[in-house]
Amino acid sequence: MTRRERALQTARRGGLVTVIALVGLAVVYVRAIAFTPIERTQGPAQKIFYVHAPIAWATMLAFAVTGLLSLLYLTMRDRKFDLMAAASAEVGTALGIAMLTTGPLWAKPIWGTFWTWDARLTSTLFTFLLFVGYLVLRGALSDFEVRARFSAVLGVMALVLVPFIHVTVYWFRTLHPDPVVMKPEGPSLPAVMLTTLLTSLIVCTVLYIGLVMQRYALAVLEDVREEEEAGDGIS
Amino acid sequence: MGYPENSGYMVAAYTIAAVVVLVYSVTLYFRVRRYRDR
Amino acid sequence: MAGNLLTATAAIARKDLKVEWRTKTAFMSSLVFAVLVLAVLYFARDKTSVGDFDIAPGALWVTFTFAGMLGLNRAFLLERENRALDGLRLTPVTPTALFLGKVIGNLIFLGVVELVSLPLFILFYDVPIWRQLPILLAVVALATVGYVAVGTLLSAMVVRTRFSEVMLPVLLLPFLVPPIVSAVQLTWRILALRPLSELTGWLSLLAAFDVIFFTLSLLLFEAILIE
Amino acid sequence: MAASEAAVRVHDVSRRFGHRWVVRNVSMEVFPGEAVLLVGGNGAGKTTLLRVLAGLLRANRGTVDHRGMVGMVAHHTMMYDALTARENLTFYTRLHGLPRDGRGDRLIERLGLAHAADQRIATFSRGMLQRLAIARSLLHDPDVLLFDEPLTGLDDAASRIVLDVIRELKARGAALLIATHQLVELVGETARVGYMVSGRLAALEPIGGRDAGGVVSRYKELVTDGR
Numbered sequence: 001m002t003r004r005e006r007a008l009q010t011a012r013r014g015g016l017v018t019v020i021a022l023v024g025l026a027v028v029y030v031r032a033i034a035f036t037p038i039e040r041t042q043g044p045a046q047k048i049f050y051v052h053a054p055i056a057w058a059t060m061l062a063f064a065v066t067g068l069l070s071l072l073y074l075t076m077r078d079r080k081f082d083l084m085a086a087a088s089a090e091v092g093t094a095l096g097i098a099m100l101t102t103g104p105l106w107a108k109p110i111w112g113t114f115w116t117w118d119a120r121l122t123s124t125l126f127t128f129l130l131f132v133g134y135l136v137l138r139g140a141l142s143d144f145e146v147r148a149r150f151s152a153v154l155g156v157m158a159l160v161l162v163p164f165i166h167v168t169v170y171w172f173r174t175l176h177p178d179p180v181v182m183k184p185e186g187p188s189l190p191a192v193m194l195t196t197l198l199t200s201l202i203v204c205t206v207l208y209i210g211l212v213m214q215r216y217a218l219a220v221l222e223d224v225r226e227e228e229e230a231g232d233g234i235s
Numbered sequence: 236m237g238y239p240e241n242s243g244y245m246v247a248a249y250t251i252a253a254v255v256v257l258v259y260s261v262t263l264y265f266r267v268r269r270y271r272d273r
Numbered sequence: 274m275a276g277n278l279l280t281a282t283a284a285i286a287r288k289d290l291k292v293e294w295r296t297k298t299a300f301m302s303s304l305v306f307a308v309l310v311l312a313v314l315y316f317a318r319d320k321t322s323v324g325d326f327d328i329a330p331g332a333l334w335v336t337f338t339f340a341g342m343l344g345l346n347r348a349f350l351l352e353r354e355n356r357a358l359d360g361l362r363l364t365p366v367t368p369t370a371l372f373l374g375k376v377i378g379n380l381i382f383l384g385v386v387e388l389v390s391l392p393l394f395i396l397f398y399d400v401p402i403w404r405q406l407p408i409l410l411a412v413v414a415l416a417t418v419g420y421v422a423v424g425t426l427l428s429a430m431v432v433r434t435r436f437s438e439v440m441l442p443v444l445l446l447p448f449l450v451p452p453i454v455s456a457v458q459l460t461w462r463i464l465a466l467r468p469l470s471e472l473t474g475w476l477s478l479l480a481a482f483d484v485i486f487f488t489l490s491l492l493l494f495e496a497i498l499i500e
Numbered sequence: 501m502a503a504s505e506a507a508v509r510v511h512d513v514s515r516r517f518g519h520r521w522v523v524r525n526v527s528m529e530v531f532p533g534e535a536v537l538l539v540g541g542n543g544a545g546k547t548t549l550l551r552v553l554a555g556l557l558r559a560n561r562g563t564v565d566h567r568g569m570v571g572m573v574a575h576h577t578m579m580y581d582a583l584t585a586r587e588n589l590t591f592y593t594r595l596h597g598l599p600r601d602g603r604g605d606r607l608i609e610r611l612g613l614a615h616a617a618d619q620r621i622a623t624f625s626r627g628m629l630q631r632l633a634i635a636r637s638l639l640h641d642p643d644v645l646l647f648d649e650p651l652t653g654l655d656d657a658a659s660r661i662v663l664d665v666i667r668e669l670k671a672r673g674a675a676l677l678i679a680t681h682q683l684v685e686l687v688g689e690t691a692r693v694g695y696m697v698s699g700r701l702a703a704l705e706p707i708g709g710r711d712a713g714g715v716v717s718r719y720k721e722l723v724t725d726g727r
Contacts, residue, residue, distance in 0.1 A: 022257070029249060042238070043242070047245050047249075051249060102248040102252050105244050105248040105251070129446070132443075136440070136444075137430070140435060144518055149499070152496070153426070157426070157448070157493070158447075164451040164481075165447070165451060168450055168478065214263050226518070280594055292580055292582040296582050354580070355580070355581065356578055360592070362556055500558065
């Protein structure tokens with residue numbers, strides 16, 4: 001099986017996983033809208049939580065995977081890790097867009113403003129910008145070996161930075177009295193709401209896996225084409 | 236009913252999330268397919 | 274071996290500063306930038322509603338951060354001129370010495386920009402600074418070390434791309450959040466003459482950031498030099 | 501000539517940039533006191549091979565080992581325009597960890613640059629820069645010297661000085677590898693010629709009394725065989 005065929009196979013499998021996840025998402029939608037009770041104090045807008053939190057989790061998972069793979073690439077120098085890290089970063093950025101749109105839509109009705117500098121929202125924003133920078137750096141480097149090494153360095157730095165950003169933003173946040181009455185988590189979720197949330201978490205994780213498999217396969221296919229175009233190798 | 240009437244935000248958030256996820260999934264599928272024909 | 278590391282680091286820092294002293298381009302642009310930002314922030318607010326006190330810490334650190342970023346790239350653009358980096362790599366100088374030399378060069382460069390723009394800051398914002406100067410300078414030093422270490426590492430990468438001037442801020446800004454937010458918080462408390470106990474939290478965060486990211490940047494620097 | 505002990509040994513070296521192999525399966529040796537010419541069209545891989553030998557580029561495959569220190573003179577001077585000739589050499593002396601015994605000044609003298617020792621090299625002509633680059637590459641008494649187009653852009657006087665230095669180095673037992681298009685001047689100094697054709701060492705053979713024209717026709721022969 002050539003590298004190309006293996007990549008196409010991964011892509012097919014990834015496509016299947018993605019379809020399963022999308023069906024799962026539809027199920028979550030139906031369950032959240034029709035079969036989960038409306039929260040008394042926050043109203044239907046509270047249901048955004050069942051979509052926003054899992055997507056935020058998948059986004060952060062994607063970025064963490066990129067960071068770990070970057071570390072692996074720097075130690076093992078295997079291009080597979082570089083291509084996977086890049087795939088995970090792109091998927092994370094795409095999911096991040098959904099995260100950063102649903103977040104404020106949830107904050108507005110619940111907390112009164114589209115953007116409150118809540119620790120979690122802010123640190124996810126900075127993490128998102130960090131990995132947009134990662135993709136921008138990759139785009140600016142044509143030699144694939146330099147691109148792999150430099151993005152791995154940035155990936156590792158980003159991995160270590162995220163906890164720092166969270167602590168900084170959290171300390172910054174709690175020192176100012178919270179202007180809003182209700183805390184997002186509210187009382188611990190009743191069982192039916194919790195299961196909706198958990199299913200959504202699983203679905204979003206599966207979705208991430210399906211998308212990253214496809215994007216990784218695409219990265220390999222692009223690399224194979226580049227190699228063919230470069231002409232003959234060495235004896 | 237007693238709870239604030241803000242379902243509009245929910246509808247907006249659910250649609251945007253679905254659109255983003257679907258658009259990315261579909262574009263990814265077609266980006267890969269371009270390499271499949273040869 | 275250690276002797277060589279010290280002499281090489283010193284030689285690189287000296288050379289950077291001597292070249293900068295001769296050309297002064299980056300220094301002047303950083304300085305002019307600092308004055309402009311201080312002035313703009315000072316005049317761009319309604320004095321009645323926004324007191325000196327509220328804006329001063331933010332103004333100081335926006336000035337230092339952006340003036341600093343202007344100066345960071347120059348360190349490695351210097352090595353790209355005439356491919357001087359190749360010359361360095363032909364000598365027994367280790368990546369560690371090169372990194373330390375560049376960091377020290379950048380620190381001294383930024384230190385001078387900061388020291389020159391600090392009196393301007395005092396001139397613009399009449400905040401009670403004299404008694405607190407030592408602790409304030411300590412905070413300035415701690416924050417600058419943090420972002421210069423990361424900035425030096427990132428600029429070593431960025432100068433090898435086509436648009437390094439734009440790329441450095443894009444990559445560096447997220448890394449500025451911990452040191453700069455801490456510095457602003459500390460500056461605000463220092464200017465408000467708050468007790469030391471209120472400073473320890475942010476000081477420990479700043480110190481932790483410096484130690485972790487200085488070491489990390491040092492370790493990762495070699496991976497950038499390999500061709 | 502110590503037949504067995506090569507100064508630099510290259511074994512099956514290949515190097516690629518991205519997916520393109522620029523140097524393919526090159527094996528060669530250069531012996532002390534010998535000058536080897538490396539000829540080939542632009543893009544044949546001469547410069548890349550030299551940079552791999554100098555240790556500036558990693559070989560993706562194969563090995564390079566050299567006995568003793570390496571010096572390199574390339575198209576770029578690897579020095580700092582804002583510094584003077586003397587300052588540049590002092591800087592490199594420090595990086596090599598060498599004693600400041602005036603070796604820089606002696607080399608400046610030897611290469612006919614005494615009159616401009618304290619001028620910034622930004623004001624230097626192409627010939628003066630080339631000679632200063634040679635001085636830089638000789639500071640640490642290297643056993644192996646790599647020249648990339650040493651005579652390009654030099655006037656007759658400067659070329660004569662460079663040729664004298666090459667002769668002197670050979671006499672002192674250094675191993676020289678010279679990539680060049682200026683065959684007329686250098687053929688006389690050469691023991692062997694290496695012909696690079698699209699990344700491969702098509703042939704490495706004694707010059708066999710060939711003059712510049714002879715080497716060129718031999719090269720054309722190899723290129724046609726190659727196709």
